[in-house]
Amino acid sequence: MRLQLYTVVTLALMAVLGFSCFDNGWGRRYQDKKPSAFVPIYGIDSSLRTIASASPQPTVAAGKIYTLGNRLYQVENSKGIHIIDYQDVNHPVKLAFISIPGCSEVTVRNNVILTNNLNDLVSIDISDLNKAKLIGRVPKAFNRYFFEQTVVARPAPSNVYYVCPDPWQGEVIGWKVEKNVEGAYCKTN
Amino acid sequence: MKIILPGRLLLLMIILAVIASCSKDGNSEAAPDTANNGAGGSLARYTIVGDYLYLVDDYNLDVYDCHDLANPVRKSSQQIGFGIETIYPFRDKLFIGSSNGMYVYSLEDPTAPKLEGSVTHVRACDPVVANDSAAYVTLRNFGTTCGGSENVLNVYDVKNVQNPRLVRTVTMKSPGGLGIHRSALYVCEGQNGLTVFDISKGYEPVEIRTLKGKDYQDVIPYNGLLICHLSDGICFYDLSDPLHPVEYGTVKN
Numbered sequence: 358m359r360l361q362l363y364t365v366v367t368l369a370l371m372a373v374l375g376f377s378c379f380d381n382g383w384g385r386r387y388q389d390k391k392p393s394a395f396v397p398i399y400g401i402d403s404s405l406r407t408i409a410s411a412s413p414q415p416t417v418a419a420g421k422i423y424t425l426g427n428r429l430y431q432v433e434n435s436k437g438i439h440i441i442d443y444q445d446v447n448h449p450v451k452l453a454f455i456s457i458p459g460c461s462e463v464t465v466r467n468n469v470i471l472t473n474n475l476n477d478l479v480s481i482d483i484s485d486l487n488k489a490k491l492i493g494r495v496p497k498a499f500n501r502y503f504f505e506q507t508v509v510a511r512p513a514p515s516n517v518y519y520v521c522p523d524p525w526q527g528e529v530i531g532w533k534v535e536k537n538v539e540g541a542y543c544k545t546n
Numbered sequence: 547m548k549i550i551l552p553g554r555l556l557l558l559m560i561i562l563a564v565i566a567s568c569s570k571d572g573n574s575e576a577a578p579d580t581a582n583n584g585a586g587g588s589l590a591r592y593t594i595v596g597d598y599l600y601l602v603d604d605y606n607l608d609v610y611d612c613h614d615l616a617n618p619v620r621k622s623s624q625q626i627g628f629g630i631e632t633i634y635p636f637r638d639k640l641f642i643g644s645s646n647g648m649y650v651y652s653l654e655d656p657t658a659p660k661l662e663g664s665v666t667h668v669r670a671c672d673p674v675v676a677n678d679s680a681a682y683v684t685l686r687n688f689g690t691t692c693g694g695s696e697n698v699l700n701v702y703d704v705k706n707v708q709n710p711r712l713v714r715t716v717t718m719k720s721p722g723g724l725g726i727h728r729s730a731l732y733v734c735e736g737q738n739g740l741t742v743f744d745i746s747k748g749y750e751p752v753e754i755r756t757l758k759g760k761d762y763q764d765v766i767p768y769n770g771l772l773i774c775h776l777s778d779g780i781c782f783y784d785l786s787d788p789l790h791p792v793e794y795g796t797v798k799n
Contacts, residue, residue: 416778416779416797416798419763419775419776419777419778419779420775421586421587421589421590421764421775422586422764422766422773422775422780423584423585423586423590423766424584424585424586424766424768425583425584425585426584429773429780429797431775431779441797443773443782443795445795446771446782446784446794446795447794447795448795449780449782449795449797451797461591462590462591462592462601463586463590463592464584464586464590464592464593464594464599466584466594466612466615467615469615471592471594471599471612471615471618472592473592478599478601478610478618480615480616480617480618482616492615492616493615493616493617493618495610495618495620498601498610498618498620499601499603500603
């Protein structure tokens, strides 16, 4: 299955690269080397796999929602999940925030949140809201995350070329500058 | 030229997404609203039905057995298309929205959903909700990720799920997440408001009103409440009269 996906993605990438190259022509663009460009460093960032309870947080990038009983769970995009009690629906109250890096989805069953921590499916026991506990993890169960990462991950400096992250190589945990870089088609603002 | 080439493509493929909400219509309400069953919005990619978690990424529908929540076990994975965005459970079916169509899967075997029917439409973002006779799909062209050309609400006759039939198209401003409660259909249109339709008259949704003043993204009708996902938080409406939501509280910062 992974191979099929990879093939589809690769073909699609090639198609888009092709379209983008009308100004330069195919061949020239593919051989285009940048004298200096940023290159992603792939790896595993364990700090991004730490899940913990926190006090209620402000809602900044409000994400998807799920409700069960008198509680509403709302994703704070890529950061975690707000837990809100609405027993008094005129005065809903934030009870806690569960920090879950890379989170975008939320479902709940029997005091267990099922969500994504980056591209892993995780089970988080919230019987004690102050001590959310990771009780299960299925690695790489939600590979969609990687696609989002390739959009989000970019070097900090503005107006620089960089090699567009390859979603299948893993997480981008940093950037290095290299000389004579091929394939640095991406550019920061 | 700040274009990110593969990123742009990936954006297209990503197409921000959707879910499955257990919106209740009159009939389905009896069963799900217990202490054990929650509901999500129409923009979700994860949904729980019984002891099974269903999730869609861009291509696949995966099923996890969650009898032991600490140890979800993948029971099946099937490639179902391209640009999959949302999953919505209704009774023994899953309605799946993709960037070019809607798929209906049977949950007769909850571990291995089986394709029953599908219908294609123009390329666009498309959350879907359904009741016994109709499926409602919004297509939107705003934003940069959808590649769509229309802003419409499509109504499909799904009495015969093997062959969903487009029966009505309603032009809207910027339709997104949506939900059903009894005879009412709620369609979020971002800053253009939350539009309420009366869907009691067959396949002819009648626009009743549009609530304004918030940036509506998605809704969950649940236990007589309409829970709205706003761009900056949530708010609640009373649905004692489904066609006349009455505002309760709001949670922002």
